[in-house]
Amino acid sequence: MTNKYYIGLDLGGTKIATGITDTNGKLLATVKIPTQAQDGYEMVTRRMGDTIEEVMQKSGANASDIIAIGVCAPGAIDITNGIVRGSPNLKWHNVPLKKIIEERFHIPTYLDNDANIAGLGENRFGAGKGSKHMLYMTVSTGIGGGIILDGKIYRGATFGAGEIGHITINMNGPRCGCGNYGCVEALASGPAIARTAKEALINYPDSLLNSYPEITAKEVAEAARKGDQLSIEVINKAAGYIGATLANLVNTLNPDLIVIGGGVSQMGDLLLIPIRDEVRKRAIKSFSENLKIVPAELGGDVGVMGAIALAQCSGEV
Numbered sequence: 001m002t003n004k005y006y007i008g009l010d011l012g013g014t015k016i017a018t019g020i021t022d023t024n025g026k027l028l029a030t031v032k033i034p035t036q037a038q039d040g041y042e043m044v045t046r047r048m049g050d051t052i053e054e055v056m057q058k059s060g061a062n063a064s065d066i067i068a069i070g071v072c073a074p075g076a077i078d079i080t081n082g083i084v085r086g087s088p089n090l091k092w093h094n095v096p097l098k099k100i101i102e103e104r105f106h107i108p109t110y111l112d113n114d115a116n117i118a119g120l121g122e123n124r125f126g127a128g129k130g131s132k133h134m135l136y137m138t139v140s141t142g143i144g145g146g147i148i149l150d151g152k153i154y155r156g157a158t159f160g161a162g163e164i165g166h167i168t169i170n171m172n173g174p175r176c177g178c179g180n181y182g183c184v185e186a187l188a189s190g191p192a193i194a195r196t197a198k199e200a201l202i203n204y205p206d207s208l209l210n211s212y213p214e215i216t217a218k219e220v221a222e223a224a225r226k227g228d229q230l231s232i233e234v235i236n237k238a239a240g241y242i243g244a245t246l247a248n249l250v251n252t253l254n255p256d257l258i259v260i261g262g263g264v265s266q267m268g269d270l271l272l273i274p275i276r277d278e279v280r281k282r283a284i285k286s287f288s289e290n291l292k293i294v295p296a297e298l299g300g301d302v303g304v305m306g307a308i309a310l311a312q313c314s315g316e317v
């Protein structure tokens, strides 16, 4: 019997990452190239296909040995037809991605959006292994999420479920990129943390942050670790907003696990401890008692591994 394989492809606004695994999910080869979205979708999809060929070559697999290909893409996805409906990052509109890949490789291909796929990846291969009702939250430039209920991605009526970054957490809060006011994304994402810190600097002339030429969430975390009072307060405030958001979701969905990923989550306990405190303070006690809130484990591989998980279950998740 010949070996069988799965391919997972993570299409991002800046990079394309593709991996190939055996049937146990062991990563055998990966390829990473820049997306160069400005070249248009025909060029980008051709280059995506080239990375698929490259991982097959690297691992010695033939196209006939690939059981399925999973693809995660940013934006609004029509899961049933495998079409990228709209992706602001890529400037794509109604791109039939599933069809394009299947026509080139004649391998069944499945598509879903990046936040769902990240949640699925953590659920099958990362921090969420064994969890049946899991909430995934990614905190980076934006805040997004994936909801796993009964072991399946919850997608909603039009595949849009999981936009947890746009939960209103302050009715009179700042304007969000989505047009609403006071979304948690506008209050606790990386850019929001940096903005809050900069706005408060005038009241903290001695803050360590004054010594940085540029302030992003990374500098705020670094200063907080050195004991900078302003930075600690800013992070605690963001964690409070995130925690309150999660408490709403805990009361709504009663998950057994929350996994937090994304660039800002790399702050680790600095962010996680106050998030846990806020959730315990606000959520229904019997829901939060046995709930675990843990950092994501897959890091930069989360998209590829999530896409592998999608391929493994033939998109039926």
Ligand SMILES: [Zn+2]
Pocket: 165, 166, 167, 176, 177, 178, 179, 180, 183, 185, 186
């Ligand atoms: Zn919003």
